[in-house]
Amino acid sequence: MDESINQICKSASFGLWKIGRIRRLLNRTLTERLVHAFTTSRLDYCNALLNGLSKTALHPLQTIQNAAARMITRSRRHEHITSILYDLHWLPIHQRITFRILITAFKCIHGMAPSYLSKLITPRVPKRALRSKPFTLVPRNTNNKKHYGPTAFSVAVPDLWNELPPGIRMITDFTSFKSHLKTHLFQEHYTDGF
Template structure:
């Protein structure tokens, strides 16, 4: 019996499988419908494969997201609509909300909404907690959300990132019982909390470090291009 991965590979489609979810990836040009035809044929074959194995594709959970400029998206979406396939403005991937512009505005909206909800709950019981206990709660419900997949926020608009920083600032003030008028930087420094932008840089550096030293999955490490520093510098190094 063919595995689902074998069915997808026959069409040359990149994919990633999880326990109960399979994601297909294809790079397309608005003027070339070939990859789109391959994707549509792949989906048809998946439906046939599932039927042969007494399975059913959950059509309502099959989501399509087109990422690109607005003009490019319109062309691709128009072509897909002729094949009874509709696209979405956002999709959720492992808890991260992806949008067609990769602005992550919707993701940050959800992140800040959830974080402030938990902050308000922690604030209600803060008078009854020691500082150590309060910090445990903040890391469990707030810091974990700030750090989750935060490398994706590298390069987003500063205004978007500032909203996440506001969450961390509020958490620090709640923990230390600091007034809003007091400057936040010394507080974060005393707590040894990296600001959000630095946490993102640290996460990216950590991913690269693990990839270089064989500590990350191959689908991540294969994306890195290793360069010989001495060869790239050439005569400059030899002259030294």
Template sequence: MKAITKSAFYHLKNIAKLRGLMSKQDLEKLVHAFISSRVDYCNGLFTGLPKKTIKQLQLIQNAVARVLTRTKRSDHITPVLMSLHWLPVSYRIDFKALLLVFKSLNGMGPNYLFDMFQLYAPTRSLRSLQKNLLVEPVVRTKCGEAAFSCYDVNLWNQLPEDIKNAPTVGSFKSRLKTKLFSDAFC
């Protein structure tokens, strides 16, 4: 985590020097190439991490948003993130994790992930049969709850049916981002 933050702030400092020389679109491309890609890389591994650790990544995102929009440090960051249509880091992590679950359940992910998730099949005819739920593994520790297999199953089971039953990856992404955006900012 320390290497990510150090690298991100180094690149952000250099990008900030170019603000007057480049258009906003070009700055956004640089930010995505040098900073966002590092923050998002393997962020599925960040599922279940403590809020203190995630906060470091959120500080990077906030600083990037301030540089792009020329917002003062004293101004509140939420409206800036909303105007850029950026999900906060914790929601980005959930987005990537849920996308991985969707892809693996629909045969677009690796087999070992498909084998990790089991669809809930009640022994009797229940309404929950049509809800596309996953079996939640039994865990006894906080560390176990933070594990990918448990954390993602819990997130998946909380999703509305229209998102879980999306016909394509594109529609799933769109619906999920809309839901997470409204959860984060409303």
């Protein structure tokens, strides 16, 4: 995956370089739009494939995201990046990957995803009717090497989904789920950082 990460970094940093050349002419809102168009869109494209990589392997992508955040806020290199990302309400790269996977899982569960993806996850059906149904998924066996172990979609999704609070798992509206999920991941990350 190193080659893939290097290619993403190249294209995203080239986008940042182009924005940097005209940054003095732009206000913060326009800069943020351009950064999303030329940089964060590249960081997010197919990022679910990077699931399971260590933070060290994802560090080059995090460096690009940090540079983009600094460009938007016009902050200096010595300023602590956590507070800048917090103010922008941006998730760090490893959380963005989790966010993207859980969004895909929601679509699979609610029939909004292609059938080939939906077949990879299995809902846990209780033996008797329960008053509250915190929807969970059946974890897959990671011994099968054909499915690339714990990083495979069918293995990673149940683990990530079942770790969500029951209130979020029970949401059926896509927009509401996205909002609650981002807030949950944001709070989970930044409560540890502050």
